[in-house]
Amino acid sequence: MPLTQTLLARVIELRRTIHRFPELSYKEESTSALIRRELETLNIPYRKLATTGIRAEIKGQQEGSSKKNATIALRADMDALPIEEKTGLLFASENPGVMHACGHDGHVAMLLGAAHLLHRGDFSGRVILLFQPAEEAGNGAAQVVTEGGLDQVDMIFGGHIDTHFAPGHFTVDAGLICSYADPFIIRIHGRGGHAARPHEAIDSVVLAANLVMNMQTLVSRQINPSHAAVVTVGKLRAGTVLNAIAEEAVLEGTIRSAHPETRNCLIAALQRLIQGVQDMSNAEIELEFLDGMPAVINDTQAAGLARKAAVELVGREQVGNQEAPSLGGEDFAFYQQQVPGCLVRFGAQVAGDTRGPAHSGRYDFDEKVLTYGTQWLALVARRALDHLSGNCL
Template sequence: MFTVIEEQEQRLLEIRRALHRHPELAYQEKQTSALIGKELDRLGISYAAGLAGGTGIRAELGKGTGPCVALRADMDALPVLEETGLDFASQQSGVMHACGHDGHTAMLLGAAELLARSTVLDEIGGRAALLFQPAEEAGNGAEAMIADNCLQDVEMIFCGHIDTHHPVGHLAVDQGLICSYADPFLIEICGRGGHAARPHEAVDAVVVGASLVLNIQTMVSRMINPARPGVITVGRIAAGAVHNVIAGRAVLEGTIRSTHPDTREQIIRRMQGVVRGLEEMCRAEISFTLHRGLPAVVNDPVSCALARQAAREVVGADQVISQGFPSLGGEDFSFYQQKIPGTMIRFGAAKDPSAGPAHSGSFDFDEKVLACGSRWLATVAVYGLRYLQKS
């Protein structure tokens, strides 16, 4: 249905590399938004900018009054120091596109060009909304786009995510739950500071924090049904100032990941119980603050079937695969799915072994995925519109 010619493929590379050189954190994607706007202007595609806190963009193709399908790309980078050594490495120290969002943005612009150069939307009488979303890594960019009416008239939504666990040219399409619930938490421990030589006069917040970390891991391995995966990660511990003073205060931050609502609630209840027990045993005051973050990404049967059909057309049936077990990563695409049916797939983009995993300073992907992803996004929009037109 759609073919990416050499000239377009080269443009995709240039866009991705320009974005990679100039990564921007959540809600700071001003240069990114400007580049997208310039490319949409070149293509003659109308759009609304300044959305979702100032950097989000909603473009629309097609002039019909028929159904509307949305395609989404995330734009933000991560606070990661790049270590790839690429010619187009980040020029912003400590900020990097370490999750492929530069690729996602380039793909959606590629799909925009494919659709703009085609007459298929006019033939169907439908419309395609292109959502360039900020702040996926912050977890609430999708909510901000929804609040700014970016889903107005939209009946179905699709997106894809680069995945370096699969070879380029393979598309992973799965019905049901594919990304977990992700709930950040903050634990604050208030003990009593004291001299390092007289621990009996103090309440050591470091020891209490260490006990919490160990108890949390035991809780997951021994109290949670292993058939319904869950993981608790403590990503940050802060305590103490000097070596010879017992710390009176400690802070732990982390996330709870779970793949079933019952497991989610069970983990939260048990963490609250562990905190209460240690508070009593250690004579410390401990507060546990949970932010109910991202819902699970759940692909509904209808949109998933359309995504699979589009994938088969783009790469062939033999290269349409399953991602396997649900990921314990979070994705705010789930907020769109709470409003309308939608499916997220994974774009295989494995590079050589020297490329590190997502969210690492050495992350990179095979750029051949850009053309593949552009074709799938354009194709699934057509499949979605044809289905809705008949419904």
């Protein structure tokens, strides 16, 4: 089934509806309901998993020459971010303080479009459609795996919208493409006191500032400059009034690293830094690492199939490489710990646009990407099934 103008219009409509009603991780109820309705119109069976997620299955009607029942999974993430939208779009978020600021609305719409292209089952094997919750927070992919989302799956593919590249451009790479992500919380327990008598207190704000500034030297002075890494403190809370020394401060941040040895080095260096500040100040400082994400490492064979499908769709000159690994985290990595997989990037840059980057209130993408992403998802499933089922020419 080709991607007709009617189907493309439907994919765009789906994207805009999802964008208008964004939902946070594990709260994607209306998004899940929309997906189920669309699948029901195509008579595609499904089951719920991971709270709001959906696993749908399309059985191929053809028989492979090897009679192997190969199974390919395609994944789209569903959740939005706790960001106030400032795009001014006609279909802007109607949920205050929540926005699709990372393209997941497009991912869901493209996978539903691919479902339309695949639902007749004119291929050998099976295609599993995974609509996954909680990529932004909660490691939804890990929960999908725990609840059997990858049962009997041989290989998995997915894509992410990327506004650094023009529509119709793909990046496909084997090996590491997204970093290790290790979120942390630091709790400083000092001693409160009067602002005019600091010698009677242990100032948690000063200690927090000390930690923030010294963390910036962990990468610049302890990590090989050729290895990508960053330590960021994104949130700091302390104090209640201007004339009192704060007793407690809380810092929340993340370590991103593109090499296992870099990751281990930064974690150990942060622990040493905190111990040193604690010994110097007599404060009590706790460091807690939250559930992190492994790195996204694309399987060589899966990446080859992904590239072949992209080249078939848009031509060799439009398929490039990411070059350096991204320091962004992606829970697609949990799938790759179970089966071979490949995550690609779909170009979606708006020409001449000055809108904000991903995870900003002004983020948007060129909807032309929906054409290419929808077709690629369906095509890579077919080509991977052909390969695994022994139907390659």
